[in-house]
Amino acid sequence: xxLLLITAPSLVHGVVRGHEDLVSQQMSVRELMRLxxxxxxxxxxxxxxxxxxxxxxxxxSPMAQSGSxxxxxxxxxxxxxxxxxxIGQRKHVYMRGRSWAVGVKGGASDYRxxxxxxxxxxxxxxxxxxxxxxxxxxxxxx
Numbered sequence: 001x002x003l004l005l006i007t008a009p010s011l012v013h014g015v016v017r018g019h020e021d022l023v024s025q026q027m028s029v030r031e032l033m034r035l036x037x038x039x040x041x042x043x044x045x046x047x048x049x050x051x052x053x054x055x056x057x058x059x060x061s062p063m064a065q066s067g068s069x070x071x072x073x074x075x076x077x078x079x080x081x082x083x084x085x086x087i088g089q090r091k092h093v094y095m096r097g098r099s100w101a102v103g104v105k106g107g108a109s110d111y112r113x114x115x116x117x118x119x120x121x122x123x124x125x126x127x128x129x130x131x132x133x134x135x136x137x138x139x140x141x142x
Contacts, residue, residue, distance in 0.1 A: 043091075069111075071121050071132035083121045085132065087111060094121065 072084040072091065081096040092101035094113040100106040101113075111130070114122035120133040 069123070069130055069132055071134055074116060074119060074121065074134060081116045083113070083116050085111070085121065085123070094123075 068086075068088065070086045072086055074081060074083045076082050076096070079096060083094045083096075085092050085094060085101075092104070092111070094101050094116070096113075096116045099112045100110060104110055106112065108126065111123040111125045114124050114129065116122075119135055120131055123130045123132065
């Protein structure tokens with residue numbers, strides 16, 4: 001009976017410590033979400049300033065859309081995934097299940113989403129496929 005009384009406080013301490021770890025992780029996630037939101041707002045303001053100054057017209061030229069490709073992020077839950085891809089100097093957001101980037105009507109000079117799998121994204125333009133990965137060793141980056 002004495003052994004049970006001695007070990008019981010250590011079990012309670014372990015449960016409390018586990019709860020503190022969970023709270024700490026939740027705070028980290030909240031902080032990351034807050035930072036991501038602040039960054040998105042800042043980028044939206046910058047795009048608005050560009051649009052007002054007339055620079056957005058130049059960014060839509062075929063030359064700006066044919067630049068280098070870089071996968072910046074994949075996020076979402078389950079089948080509702082989004083991928084951020086930088087094409088040349090512009091950021092495009094692709095949604096799983098939709099061929100074209102958000103806000104793009106789609107044309108011959110635009111990249112079409114073929115799929116999002118794991119940490120890679122498959123795009124196609126003019127019949128030429130491109131696989132972009134967050135960790136380049138996981139796919140054939142073209």
